[in-house]
Structures are given as structure tokens and as C-alpha cells.
Amino acid sequence: MKIRAIALNTFKEATRNKIYYLLIFFGVFFVLSSKLVTLLTLGDKVKVLKDLGLASINFFSVLIAIFTGIDLVYKEIEKKTIYNILSKPVSRSCFIIGKFFGLALTLFVALISMVIIFFLFMLLFSGEFDVRILVYFILLYFELLIITSISLLFSSFSTPILSSVFTISLYLIGHVIWTFNEFKDKIVNPIIKTISYILYYILPNLEKFNIKNSIVVNSDLDSSMILGSICYAIFYISALLILTILIFNKREFK
Amino acid sequence: MKAIEIMGLKKTFTSNFMLKKYNVLKDINISVEKGEIYGFLGPNGAGKTTTIKCMLGLISFDSGESFICGKNSRSLEERKKIGFLPEHPYFYDYLTAKELLCFSGMLFSIPVKKVKNKAKDLLKLVGLEGKEDLKLKKFSKGMIQRLGFAQALINDPEIVILDEPFSGVDPIGRKELRDLIISLKNSGKTVFFSSHILQDMEMIVDTVGIILEGEIIKQGKLSDLISHSVQYYEVVFKDVDESLLKSNNIGFKLKDNNYITKLKDFEKLNYIIEFIIMNHGKIVSVIPIKMSLEDIFLKEIKG
Amino acid sequence: MKSKLFIFVVVSFILAGVFQYDYDSHINYFSEKNIFVTLPKGKTLEILSFGFKNFVADMIFIWSIQFYSNYSLMNRFEYVEDIYNIITDLNPEYKAPYYVGSWIMALELNDYKMAIRLLQKASKNLNNEWDFDFESGYYAFKYLKDYKLAEKYYRKAAGKPGAPSFVKRWQAHTVYMEDNLTYAFKMWLEIERGAKNKLEKNSALNHLYQIKFEIDKNNLEKKVELFNQRFKKRPYNLEALKRKGILYIIPKDFNGDDYIYDFKTGKIKAKKVFRWKKFS
Numbered sequence: 027m028k029i030r031a032i033a034l035n036t037f038k039e040a041t042r043n044k045i046y047y048l049l050i051f052f053g054v055f056f057v058l059s060s061k062l063v064t065l066l067t068l069g070d071k072v073k074v075l076k077d078l079g080l081a082s083i084n085f086f087s088v089l090i091a092i093f094t095g096i097d098l099v100y101k102e103i104e105k106k107t108i109y110n111i112l113s114k115p116v117s118r119s120c121f122i123i124g125k126f127f128g129l130a131l132t133l134f135v136a137l138i139s140m141v142i143i144f145f146l147f148m149l150l151f152s153g154e155f156d157v158r159i160l161v162y163f164i165l166l167y168f169e170l171l172i173i174t175s176i177s178l179l180f181s182s183f184s185t186p187i188l189s190s191v192f193t194i195s196l197y198l199i200g201h202v203i204w205t206f207n208e209f210k211d212k213i214v215n216p217i218i219k220t221i222s223y224i225l226y227y228i229l230p231n232l233e234k235f236n237i238k239n240s241i242v243v244n245s246d247l248d249s250s251m252i253l254g255s256i257c258y259a260i261f262y263i264s265a266l267l268i269l270t271i272l273i274f275n276k277r278e279f280k
Numbered sequence: 281m282k283a284i285e286i287m288g289l290k291k292t293f294t295s296n297f298m299l300k301k302y303n304v305l306k307d308i309n310i311s312v313e314k315g316e317i318y319g320f321l322g323p324n325g326a327g328k329t330t331t332i333k334c335m336l337g338l339i340s341f342d343s344g345e346s347f348i349c350g351k352n353s354r355s356l357e358e359r360k361k362i363g364f365l366p367e368h369p370y371f372y373d374y375l376t377a378k379e380l381l382c383f384s385g386m387l388f389s390i391p392v393k394k395v396k397n398k399a400k401d402l403l404k405l406v407g408l409e410g411k412e413d414l415k416l417k418k419f420s421k422g423m424i425q426r427l428g429f430a431q432a433l434i435n436d437p438e439i440v441i442l443d444e445p446f447s448g449v450d451p452i453g454r455k456e457l458r459d460l461i462i463s464l465k466n467s468g469k470t471v472f473f474s475s476h477i478l479q480d481m482e483m484i485v486d487t488v489g490i491i492l493e494g495e496i497i498k499q500g501k502l503s504d505l506i507s508h509s510v511q512y513y514e515v516v517f518k519d520v521d522e523s524l525l526k527s528n529n530i531g532f533k534l535k536d537n538n539y540i541t542k543l544k545d546f547e548k549l550n551y552i553i554e555f556i557i558m559n560h561g562k563i564v565s566v567i568p569i570k571m572s573l574e575d576i577f578l579k580e581i582k583g
Numbered sequence: 584m585k586s587k588l589f590i591f592v593v594v595s596f597i598l599a600g601v602f603q604y605d606y607d608s609h610i611n612y613f614s615e616k617n618i619f620v621t622l623p624k625g626k627t628l629e630i631l632s633f634g635f636k637n638f639v640a641d642m643i644f645i646w647s648i649q650f651y652s653n654y655s656l657m658n659r660f661e662y663v664e665d666i667y668n669i670i671t672d673l674n675p676e677y678k679a680p681y682y683v684g685s686w687i688m689a690l691e692l693n694d695y696k697m698a699i700r701l702l703q704k705a706s707k708n709l710n711n712e713w714d715f716d717f718e719s720g721y722y723a724f725k726y727l728k729d730y731k732l733a734e735k736y737y738r739k740a741a742g743k744p745g746a747p748s749f750v751k752r753w754q755a756h757t758v759y760m761e762d763n764l765t766y767a768f769k770m771w772l773e774i775e776r777g778a779k780n781k782l783e784k785n786s787a788l789n790h791l792y793q794i795k796f797e798i799d800k801n802n803l804e805k806k807v808e809l810f811n812q813r814f815k816k817r818p819y820n821l822e823a824l825k826r827k828g829i830l831y832i833i834p835k836d837f838n839g840d841d842y843i844y845d846f847k848t849g850k851i852k853a854k855k856v857f858r859w860k861k862f863s
């Protein structure tokens with residue numbers, strides 16, 4: 027009940043903030059740029075449209091994930107509204123988990139709205155409805171949850187600017203870290219090798235959620251790997267959330 | 281059992297990079313009886329807010345103990361009994377007054393239906409009738425303060441802790457809030473509030489604790505602190521010959537054709553009054569000047 | 584409570600790691616599917632890198648090293664020239680990619696012409712560096728056996744500031760390999776005159792000895808053959824050539840000693856034995 031109250035309140039705050047402007051911006055951006063792009067390309071226009079739509083949904087939802095997470099926690103502390111919560115019989119873990127679910131709900135609604143715009147547009151344009159794209163959106167949603175928990179972690183002890191920098195860096199690292207998968211095995215020095223192994227497994231590994239390419243070129247999806255990715259996300263998020271709670275328990279509100 | 285008991289509370293703030301330590305609370309001992317109104321008095325920066333935050337677990341402290349109804353005040357269980365109004369309260373300004381109260385109530389796990397009724401009553405109680413559906417963005421500072429009061433009462437707390445409840449409220453509003461505090465006391469609640477507005481405090485508190493630079497320097501019943509301290513008597517009279525006063529060694533000041541004399545001695549008072557009447561003077565007023573809380577406060581602070 | 588939570592964190596991370604490991608073991612990151620097939624040209628990428636072109640160049644370079652040291656991949660060399668062209672377009676003054684790229688092209692792919700193309704791009708962009716030309720010359724000399732080309736690169740390298748003296752010796756040797764003996768002789772004379780130490784001087788003297796011998800040997804053996812045609816027999820010694828007016832002066836070797844003439848075969852030998860041979 028308490029968690030639900032905090033989650034719903036977070037969702038309310040996010041939606042009454044400027045997040046919807048971003049969504050409107052997405053819609054306009056997507057429609058206009060797809061008009062432009064289809065004018066400029068030859069051949070398979072549907073593929074280009076799909077590429078563009080998925081890329082812009084990805085981009086905008088990641089923006090929302092990074093910045094609402096940081097903004098909402100920071101505001102709560104900075105404006106001291108958190109006093110009203112923590113002075114009541116609400117534990118700090120309750121607060122963090124409530125915030126997380128509130129953000130998850132916000133992201134869900136934002137993503138769903140963009141997906142609906144996308145599907146409607148695709149339906150109008152090409153008359154086809156590719157259900158497999160939904161799989162991509164599900165994986166994207168789990169990636170967004172990981173990003174949100176990263177932003178929660180950083181904003182539990184850092185300033186919003188630093189948190190944004192850290193979160194964006196981890197997001198970028200998360201998408202290139204796979205290139206070090208084989209590299210780490212080739213390191214000879216045992217200390218550096220151990221460090222690389224630890225880093226490789228502790229840093230977020232996000233490229234696995236990116237199945238845009240396989241979707242667009244119609245190649246097969248491996249369901250066991252998709253399930254594996256989701257399990258990875260769940261455990262990674264739990265680790266981050268509990269770590270956040272540990273840090274947040276220590277925090278003083280001045 | 282005491283409603284609030286704080287013993288030997290110490291708190292140091294470390295500044296950035298651990299370079300400097302600030303001893304903010306040196307030794308705080310407070311005890312609040314059940315059902316009384318306790319005034320926590322101290323100049324700016326004395327450590328009032330810090331003490332309250334320590335008590336509620338918003339910050340850590342170095343040593344000491346803090347109890348509510350005999351149990352650790354920082355435990356979640358005890359916080360169910362507390363209603364708290366923070367200093368300079370700020371609430372989510374995208375919510376309406378009713379939504380805020382409902383949210384607060386849900387944090388106490390109170391069923392939604394019950395909270396809704398309660399919210400209506402409370403808004404009426406603090407004089408925010410008809411403002412239920414107004415966004416907090418549009419609230420004035422005084423209105424916010426009243427709303428803060430209302431949300432502190434949402435769980436029907438045994439103990440109400442108010443940090444500067446009167447700041448930003450106009451004189452009429454202050455009177456209303458004072459009455460409200462008294463009515464809380466009458467309904468059996470304990471009220472603990474900090475303030476530096478002495479008049480408000482003097483009018484309603486049962487017990488005062490004065491904090492200065494992180495130490496409680498005086499604590500006691502207000503009546504005890506004030507009663508045995510009639511400082512002097514002020515006699516105002518007129519139509520007496522000045523030379524007569526001088527020859528009888530009576531000191532005076534002249535103001536608007538009235539003479540004013542200050543007397544410490546009760547015996548001398550009777551003598552003076554007699555003297556005036558015998559000399560066909562007229563007595564305008566005789567006032568015993570008592571020591572106010574302000575005087576006590578200033579005296580304590582100056583040393 | 585706190586330590587319990589901490590254990591939870593560790594366990595969750597480990598479980599996440601297990602899934603990561605499982606995922607990694609199912610996927611071949613550098614399989615054909617995952618190679619990006621189209622790379623924009625360097626100029627396009629430069630615009631796309633929003634002012635971080637050096638950084639982008641670094642990233643692609645680092646990535647390329649990972650990529651090309653993966654031996655399980657058969658078609659990984661398809662884009663090697665494109666990739667290094669992009670890196671060096673983005674950051675033309677960055678030396679390492681030229682070296683690494685040319686090594687990959689030459690030593691792994693054995694495409695020496697491609698390596699030389701990259702090195703010559705480096706030589707153009709980094710005008711004061713001698714070693715790109717030197718390496719170009721080496722590949723041309725050693726693998727392409729195009730001595731004319733090699734000589735061109737060595738000459739370019741030798742003309743650049745800071746080029747060590749061995750560049751010039753390599754150039755002279757290439758000229759010799761080209762069979763341009765008189766020019767080679769002239770170069771070695773120059774080197775001998777400018778030698779800074781005994782070793783350089785001796786090396787130059789040896790080369791001069793050999794080149795002079797080869798020039799004289801060719802000349803003398805031709806005259807011997809002429810004698811043979813005219814008199815239907817070989818001359819008994821070299822003096823005979825002079826006596827019959829075929830030769831005016833009998834040449835001596837670089838040290839002033841006589842050459843050794845073998846009457847039976849008509850071949851000329853030098854007194855000194857050589858340590859190196861013309862390799863081909």
C-alpha cells in the first residue's frame with residue numbers, strides 16, 4: 027500500500043511534468059522525418075520507416091528513463107518533500123522501491139504511447155502489422171528499467187548533473203562492452219585479467235536488448251536467449267536496487 | 281511514561297571532505313509529559329530543527345537516546361504515533377490539497393475511504409474549506425502552513441511535532457493555530473513545537489525548554505519560571521506637587537502630565553499610594569510588571 | 584540487516600553474470616551477421632562524430648584491433664582497407680593506425696600493395712616522418728621485389744629529416760639490386776666519404792669492392808669471349824688481352840690487387856671472398 031502510494035505519486039508527478047511534451051515531440055519528429063526519409067530513399071521504404079521508428083522510440087524512451095529518474099529523486103530531496111514521507115512510518119527501502127515502480131509505470135505508459143503511434147503509422151503506411159516488433163519493445167522496456175535503476179542508484183548519493191553524466195556513460199558503455207568479450211580472455215597479466223572479468227560482469231551489458239536489426243531484416247529470434255536476457259535484467263535490477271537502498275539508508279537529509 | 285524523552289543527544293556535522301567538524305548538538309536532554317504542550321525555544325541556529333530531525337531518524341546522531349512513549353523514536357512502529365510538520369514545509373505542488381492528504385494517509389496504511397472523510401474534516405479544522413481541489417501551486421505560504429498542519433494530523437497522532445508552525449502565518453491565522461493547538465491538547469494529544477515567537481509560546485505552552493548553541497540551558501513549567509518573578513510595580517498618578525515628591529525622596533518620570541514611578545518593594549507601594557491620596561493626587565494605574573518569557577529568554581542568553 | 588542486504592547485492596550480481604555468461608557462450612559476437620556491412624566514408628563519419636572525430640577514430644582503432652586479432656573469423660579482412668582509411672581520414676595525424684593497419688595488411692593478409700598504399704597515405708599526411716617511406720621501401724624490396732619502386736621509397740625516406748644513415752645504405756643496396764652498378768658504386772662512394780664510424784666505412788668499402796668486382800668481371804669476361812671468337816681459343820692470361828689490343832688497361836680490384844683469371848673456364852674471380860650474395 028505504501029509502495030503503491032509512492033509509486034502512483036511518482037507516476038503522477040512524472041506525467042504532470044513535461045514528459046508528455048517529449049512524447050508529442052516524438053510523434054511530430056517521427057511523422058515528419060519519415061516523410062522526409064521516404065522521399066529521399068529508393069527501394070524498400072517500409073524497412074527505412076521501421077528503422078527510423080524503432081531508432082527514435084529507442085532514443086526518446088532512453089532520454090525519458092535517464093532524466094525522469096534523476097529529476098524526480100533529486101527534486102524530492104532538494105525540495106524536502108521527502109521529509110513528509112520519511113517522517114511517516116515509511117522505510118527508506120519502501121521509498122526507493124516505490125520510486126522504482128513509479129518510474130517503471132511512467133516508462134511503460136510513455137513507451138506504450140510511442141508504440142501505438144508507431145503501429146498506427148505503420149499500419150497506415152504499409153498496411154502490415156508485424157507482431158515480432160513487440161518482442162523488441164519488451165526487451166527495450168527491460169533495458170529502460172536497467173537504465174532507470176542506474177539513474178536511481180546515482181541520484182541516491184550524487185548531484186543531478188553528475189548522475190546524468192554517470193548514467194549516460196554507463197548506457198554508452200553498456201552498448202559497446204560486448205566488444206571486450208573476447209578481448210578479456212586474451213589478457214595475460216592475472217591482475218588486469220581479474221579486474222577486466224569483474225568489470226565485464228558488473229557493468230551493464232545492454233546490447234543484448236537491441237534486436238532492432240534482427241527484427242528489421244526478418245531473421246529468426248531465439249526465444250531462450252530472449253528469456254535469458256530478461257532474467258539478466260531482473261537480477262541486474264535487483265542488485266542495483268538493493269545497492270541503492272544500502273546507500274540510501276546511510277544518507278542524511280539536511 | 282514520558283511522551284518524549286531525549287537523553288544526552290550529541291550530533292556533529294562534518295563539512296565537505298571531513299575538514300571541519302561542527303558540534304551542533306552538544307548535550308540535549310528533553311522530557312515531555314503526556315498531554316502537555318511543550319515549547320522548544322531557541323535563537324536561530326541553536327539546533328532546534330536538528331534535534332527534531334535526529335528524533336525522527338532523518339539524520340543520524342553520534343550518541344544519546346531518543347524515546348517516544350518509552351520506545352526508540354526512530355523505529356517505524358513509533359512513527360505511526362507521530363504527526364510531523366516540517367520547518368518551511370513544501371509539498372508536491374502538482375497535487376491538490378485533498379490529494380496530498382490522501383497520499384499522506386496512505387503512507388500510514390489508512391484505508392482510502394477513511395482518509396477521504398478525515399481529509400475533509402481536517403481541511404475544515406485548519407480553515408481551508410473550499411480549497412480541497414485547488415492545486416498547491418496556487419497556495420499562499422500561510423495556506424501551505426495550515427495544510428502542513430492538517431497532514432500532520434491525518435493519522436490522529438498521539439504526539440504532534442511542529443517545527444516553527446507559526447512562521448509565515450498572519451496574526452489572525454496565528455490565533456487560529458494557537459486555538460487549534462490548545463484543542464489538540466484538550467483532546468489528549470501531546471504537542472511539541474519549536475518557535476522563536478515568544479508571545480505565541482507564552483500564551484499556550486505548559487513547559488518550555490530553552491536551547492542555546494546545542495545545549496538545553498533551561499527547562500521547566502512556564503508557571504514556575506514566571507510566577508515568582510514580579511519584577512516591579514509601576515504607579516502612574518497626577519495632580520501632586522512636584523516639590524513635595526522631591527522633598528520626600530520619591531523618584532519619578534514625567535509623561536503627558538502624569539508621573540510614573542517604579543517600585544521594587546511591596547511595602548513601599550502602600551506607602552506611596554497612601555502618600556498620593558493624602559496629598560490630593562489621583563492614581564491613574566498600578567501595574568505589577570512580571571517577567572515575560574522574553575525577559576527570561578534574553579536573560580538566559582546574555583548569560 | 585545491512586550485511587544481509589549486501590549478500591543479496593552480490594548474489595544478484597552473480598546471477599546476472601551467470602546469465603551474461605550463458606548469453607555470451609551462445610553468441611559469436613564477430614560472426615558474419617554481426618559485422619557491419621556498410622561503413623560511412625570518413626568524411627561522413629567526421630560530420631556524424633559531432634566534433635569528437637579524434638575520439639571516434641580512437642574507438643574505431645581500438646575496436647579494429649580487437650576485431651583483427653580474432654583468428655576464428657575468416658572474412659574479417661574484407662573491409663580492412665576501408666576501416667583504416669576511415670580511421671586515418673578522421674584523424675590523419677594519428678600514427679599508430681598506419682603502423683598497425685599496414686602490419687595487418689602485410690603480415691596477416693599478405694597484401695603488400697595495400698599496405699604500401701596506407702603507408703604512402705601516412706607519408707603524405709605526416710610529411711616529416713621518414714619511416715613510413717622506409718617501410719614502404721622494405722615491403723617493395725622484400726616481398727614485391729620491385730627494386731625500382733623500393734629505391735623510389737628509400738630515396739624519399741633518405742631525403743626526410745632525421746632519417747638514419749642506414750636508409751641511404753638500403754637505397755644504395757637497392758640500386759645495386761637493380762643492376763645499376765655504376766650508380767650504386769657512386770652512391771657507396773658517397774656513403775664511404777660521409778661515414779661516421781668504422782663499421783659504416785668498412786661496410787661501404789666492402790660494397791665498393793664487390794660492385795667494382797662485378798663491373799670489372801662483366802667487362803673482362805666479355806673481352807675474354809671476344810678473344811675466344813677472334814682466335815678460336817681463350818687467352819692464356821689477362822696480359823694476352825692487352826697484347827692483342829682488346830684491352831688497354833687491365834683493371835685491378837678495389838684494393839689494388841690483381842683479379843684471378845681461370846684459363847680453363849674463362850671466368851674471373853676476386854681475391855677477397857664475399858659475405859653476401861645477390862638474392863633473388
Ligand SMILES: Nc1ncnc2c1ncn2[C@@H]1O[C@H](COP(=O)(O)OP(=O)(O)OP(=O)(O)O)[C@@H](O)[C@H]1O
Nearest residue numbers: 280293302304322323324325326327328329330331
Ligand atoms: N547540514 C549541515 N551541515 C553543517 N551544519 C549544519 C547543517 N545543518 C545545520 N547545521 C548547523 O546546525 C546548527 C543548528 O541548525 P538548526 O537548523 O537545527 O537550527 P534551528 O535552531 O532550527 O534554527 P532556526 O530557528 O533558524 O530554524 C546551525 O548552526 C547550522 O549552521
Ligand SMILES: [Mg+2]
Nearest residue numbers: 328329330367
Ligand atoms: Mg529550524
